[in-house]
Amino acid sequence: MEVLTASVGFCLGITRAYREMNKRALAEAPFAVAHQNAGGEFDTLTRIERREPALLADYPGLQELSVVRDVSNLGEGDRLVLGFHGLNRQTKESLAARGVDLLDDLICPFxxxxxxxxxxxxxxxxxxxxxxxxxxxxxxxxxxxxxxxxxxxxxxxxxxxxxxxxxxxxxxxxxxxxxxxxxxxxxxxxxxxxxxxxxxxxxxCSDSYSRQRTAVELAQQADVVILLDDGGGAAQSVFEVCARVNNRVHRVRSKEEIKPAWFEGAEKAAIIGGILVPAWSVEDVAAYVRTLSN
Ligand code: SF4
CATH class of the missing domain: 3.40.1010.20 (4-hydroxy-3-methylbut-2-enyl diphosphate reductase, catalytic domain)
Incomplete structure (x- = not known):
């Protein structure tokens, strides 16, 4: 069975946030990182917390950073960088009033x-x-x-x-x-x-247009589609556009959830992911699916 992969991993906003955090960390760590709507195994800050080897290989400075889940605990002199989801205005004003040094706000421009x-x-x-x-x-x-x-x-x-x-x-x-x-x-x-x-x-955002277009192209070519679903809105949209052109789209959170029976009679499979799924996870799942047809 041929296994196709979308050549997209993290979206533009996430890549930008990791890149800028890394650059600053190499120059002036330590500092803390936080953003709203965080949490869960796919969250960009959780990957920093886990010290994921593949992430640190690309962005070594991230190992110097601490992740803050509750910014209300920060105070005078604490140094903070915001991730791709940023924080709402009221919270930022409250941080400033308490003397927190907001070094950078890396909210995605979109x-x-x-x-x-x-x-x-x-x-x-x-x-x-x-x-x-x-x-x-x-x-x-x-x-x-x-x-x-x-x-x-x-x-x-x-x-x-x-x-x-x-x-x-x-x-x-x-x-x-x-x-x-x-x-x-x-x-x-x-x-x-x-x-x-x-x-x-x-x-x-432009990533949504290109990610969904690529996903549809692959879904049209493949008999079966595996969507690495990070639980976010982008993955939901990718699922919806693929399901319009392919009725064998399966959403999984890890390769352990994949069932060999899904590929019965299939000659081509496509592996795609949400914006919080890195390219190395997509490749890992693709390698696993290839073993199923050997
Ligand atoms: S708006 Fe688009 S580019 Fe920005 S973080 Fe969300 S998916 Fe990524």
Whole structure:
């Protein structure tokens, strides 16, 4: 059986955060690292905590860093760098007030842009419609920002979900950064063809477009798809776009969950991963799947 792999591991925002933390660590460690919505075995900070050998081979400075799960314990003189999820404004202000030295904020620029765009639109008087999933962190943040400005926030999960109707208040459409890019495009097409008076701002990240496009290409070629599912919104979107073109997509968290029976009659398998799954894990699973056909 031929095994295809997507040549993508960590996304742009995660790679940037690791690279910049490493650069700073080599120059001025020790310091602590933290970000919101952290935790779980796939979290970028958990990998630092675990001192993962493959990660340290690429970014040796990370072994000098400590991971902080609760930043409320930090105080005067503590030195902190924020990871790719950053921290909300109130928490950063509270850290500054307590004398914590925030050395760098490595929030992904796409996440920062979505929050900034939603805030600007809400201040301009727009209700927000966001293509994504209701329980996603970025959609919840968008809703919170809209609430703070007295605006409504609608989450559009499927292409055929009804569009919010006007009732005199202007509406703007954005996308969860890691949302389903195909659904986003279809919703935008519907808005344009129906001439609905909805302002569109494209906020899904470039990694989502390229990761989902690559995944679909592989899913179209392969008989079976194994998705290394990190539990995040990006992996959910990859699953959704692949499931549109291949009905043998299996989501696993590790190679131990893979069942040989899934490959019965298959000539090609594809291995793909979420944004929190490094390239070496994808390759490790691919090597394992190859042994199943020997
Ligand atoms: S998936 Fe996109 S938005 Fe999220 S961290 Fe990566 S590059 Fe940034």
């Amino acid at each position: 996440i920062e842009k979505l929050d900034r765009v939603v805030e600007r639109l809400a201040k301009e008087g727009f209700d927000i419609a966001i293509v994504g999933t209701k329980d996603n962190h970025h959609c919840r943040v968008a809703k919170k920002i809209a609430d703070e400005h007295g605006r409504r926030c609608y989450v559009i999960e499927r292409a055929d979900d009804g569009l919010p109707s006007e009732d005199g208040r202007p509406i703007a459409l954005v996308g969860q950064v890691t949302g389903n890019t195909e659904v986003f495009t279809e919703v935008i097409d519907r808005i344009r063809s129906s001439k609905a008076p909805i302002k569109v701002v494209k906020t899904m």
